[in-house]
Amino acid sequence: MTNKRMHSYRLTKPGSANVARLTEEAIPTPGHGQVLVHVRASAINFRDLIIANGWYPLPIPDDQVPLSDGAGEVVAVGEGVSRFKKGDRVANSFFPNLYAGKFNQATQQWVAHHEGWLTEYKVVSAEALVGIPDHLSFEEAATLPCAAVTAWSALQGVRAGDTVLTQGTGGVALFALQFAKAMGARVIATTSSWSKAARLAELGADHVLNYKTVEEWGVDFHANVTQGFHRNLTHPVG
Numbered sequence: 573m574t575n576k577r578m579h580s581y582r583l584t585k586p587g588s589a590n591v592a593r594l595t596e597e598a599i600p601t602p603g604h605g606q607v608l609v610h611v612r613a614s615a616i617n618f619r620d621l622i623i624a625n626g627w628y629p630l631p632i633p634d635d636q637v638p639l640s641d642g643a644g645e646v647v648a649v650g651e652g653v654s655r656f657k658k659g660d661r662v663a664n665s666f667f668p669n670l671y672a673g674k675f676n677q678a679t680q681q682w683v684a685h686h687e688g689w690l691t692e693y694k695v696v697s698a699e700a701l702v703g704i705p706d707h708l709s710f711e712e713a714a715t716l717p718c719a720a721v722t723a724w725s726a727l728q729g730v731r732a733g734d735t736v737l738t739q740g741t742g743g744v745a746l747f748a749l750q751f752a753k754a755m756g757a758r759v760i761a762t763t764s765s766w767s768k769a770a771r772l773a774e775l776g777a778d779h780v781l782n783y784k785t786v787e788e789w790g791v792d793f794h795a796n797v798t799q800g801f802h803r804n805l806t807h808p809v810g
């Protein structure tokens with residue numbers, strides 16, 4: 573593999589006009605416990621924008637490959653790997669060394685501690701990957717690790733008939749809206765734009781509030797939407 577070449581994007585100085593530059597480099601070889609992934613799709617989250625602008629709270633090494641989320645196909649397997657074989661379809665977990673338990677000081681992140689996913693080929697610890705079910709495309713699977721898992725976690729405990737509040741139309745809120753509807757909840761969504769309100773309704777929102785035109789939208793929400801009753805109200809944004 574090592575004499576073959578691939579393309580990657582690498583971050584430039586934060587805040588510069590060209591956020592990333594295209595590079596050509598050697599395709600890496602997987603070591604013990606690692607696999608080589610041919611990356612077929614990667615996704616951009618809010619986090620990636622603040623990293624590119626230099627606003628992320630953790631230090632980012634110079635010249636790092638950006639993006640925390642990706643999906644692809646295993647094309648080579650290192651010694652000691654039994655979880656995956658050549659040809660398997662995989663996506664990343666957001667925290668590559670957090671297999672159980674709670675987030676702690678030793679928890680690592682893509683881009684901050686490991687090269688990210690905006691690359692053609694990538695060596696990854698097999699433990700940091702999950703298999704993709706057949707019904708998901710690479711593009712669909714690549715959107716899940718950061719925003720969708722955040723939304724999924726925020727909705728733990730929600731039951732059919734509950735009311736869920738989603739704020740805005742970012743990645744986390746849009747996944748939360750769709751998951752909450754699938755769980756049988758009623759969804760109240762907020763946005764700053766009427767054109768986005770129409771899209772929220774298409775995605776299943778039962779009631780949409782424009783937080784720009786209704787300044788005291790929280791009061792309106794309690795008076796007219798929940799009528800003072802809610803068993804479980806979830807705020808999935810941030």
Ligand SMILES: NC(=O)c1ccc[n+]([C@@H]2O[C@H](COP(=O)([O-])OP(=O)(O)OC[C@H]3O[C@@H](n4cnc5c(N)ncnc54)[C@H](OP(=O)(O)O)[C@@H]3O)[C@@H](O)[C@H]2O)c1
Pocket residue numbers: 617618619718719720722739740741742743744745762763764765768783808809810
């Ligand atoms: N992505 C993740 O996996 C993740 C993980 C953990 C935490 N978070 C946090 O969760 C938050 C949302 O993440 P995201 O990736 O979905 O962000 P995003 O794509 O940037 O979306 C944020 C949305 O919030 C709405 N908004 C902005 N200002 C607002 C305000 N003053 N009041 C109410 N709504 C406002 C806007 O919706 P409208 O344009 O419709 O008004 C905006 O599109 C961020 O704070 C992020 O740091 C994200």
